[in-house]
Amino acid sequence: MTGTAPLLRRLAALTTAPGPAPRTAPEVLADRPDGTVVRAGRTVAKAHAPDCDPHDLAARLRIAAHPLLHGILLPPLPVTAPDGFLIRADDGRALTRWPYGTPVSPDDPDAAPWQDAARLLAHLHSVDVGRLSGPVPPMRGPAKAARALTRLRTALAPGTHPAPLSAAADAVERAWSLLPPWSRAAAPPPRTELLCHGDLHLGQLVRHPTTGGPWLLIDVDDLGVGDGAWDLARPAAWFATGLLAPNIWSGFLAAYRAAGGRAVRPAGDPWPDLEVPARALTVQTAALAVAKAAAAVRPLDEIETAVVDACARMTSLPQQLAPAALDVG
Structure with a gap:
């Protein structure tokens, strides 16, 4: 405990x-x-x-x-x-x-409220920051990505783990090194005009009231001003790495745009806006996966291998996360 x-x-x-x-x-x-x-x-x-x-x-x-x-x-x-x-x-x-709110059920993935999450993000990104009381801190998404790399480095001391895990860690490090400084929390982000959640995933939604209430976002630990594309980056990265079905991703993106979301252009290819945050979230996910596998003294599972493989692709094609998966205009 x-x-x-x-x-x-x-x-x-x-x-x-x-x-x-x-x-x-x-x-x-x-x-x-x-x-x-x-x-x-x-x-x-x-x-x-x-x-x-x-x-x-x-x-x-x-x-x-x-x-x-x-x-x-x-x-x-x-x-x-x-x-x-x-x-x-x-x-x-x-x-x-x-x-207390009712969380998303892990036993019914087909009922996951991706479009509700997209609409909530669109509304969050539309909040007039100037009307909020007091200063608004920066969104902490890039800082969490940097902490994931620190955790990886702590977990894998050189020469103490099997070669496959060491190779996976090397792929993650190479992909991390190619990211722009702002996405590694090493420089201010280029866009800071939107109020962002900072750590969007399905575990950050609950129904409240618990019986039939609407979906709401929870966990404000990373909330702040920054690049709203970071909030869309995890589902984008999961789609690009084959972990999220194309129809779910397209529905998520369409719902975000229909609700007036400002983090990506209103039509056409969203990837110019999503590329850097999606790559950073992929590296963060891979770093945590390798660190957890090392701590448990086990090999990577299928999903963990997929995100590490995506990092390896980033190093061979630095401008693309998964070229075959990104025609989503």
Whole structure:
């Protein structure tokens, strides 16, 4: 367990409603280095990553609670009166409270709400940043990609792992080296006009209210201004590497454009806008895959091999992620 017993007790206390009403036993939903999440009934409490900047997180929480984000982001619950959304644990970690929402079911991939996600992103990217209170921090997507490479390098000390894993790590490193500095968090991004989620995947959607409610985006840890194409890059990369069916990708892209999404051109080939972020997300995914395989002392599985192979293609054809898969005009 990543969360210590005192931390888990503190999170459980945050989920418990005061008064004589029956209480639901707390349940640990996630316990990872980047976050520990506990649920009881209709409330969730989260301990954010130890290296989370509390000032930036406080700004992100204010944005999630802003009326302009109603119907787009799940709003946080106050933890202090009248509207404080963040407190600190004894170990310094930031703690927040949220309404519980029903997540996407992993058992029914055909029902995955890709088009709902696309519309939510389009609405998020259309928010007038100037109307939000206080400064808006930068989107942290590139920083997460850089951390994935650090994790890879830590996990694979030279000469300590089988040759296939070492070769996979080399392919990831070569692909990383070809990316522009901004996508490696080594320079400011060229576009910073849109409010971005920063880590879009299906695990970042819930229905709220839980019974028949609309889909909403969750997890604001990476929310901020930046290049909105980063939010489309993971499904784009999955399509390009053969992990997402063409009809799902085309439906996602069409829904985003129909809802007025501004991160890609309104018609025609979106790839000039998506190429760099999609390559960066592919490298990030591959780096984490190799690091996890090394930690578990196992070979890469089929999906992990696919993303590493995509990195290898990037080094032979630096301007293309998967040439045969990208005719999506």
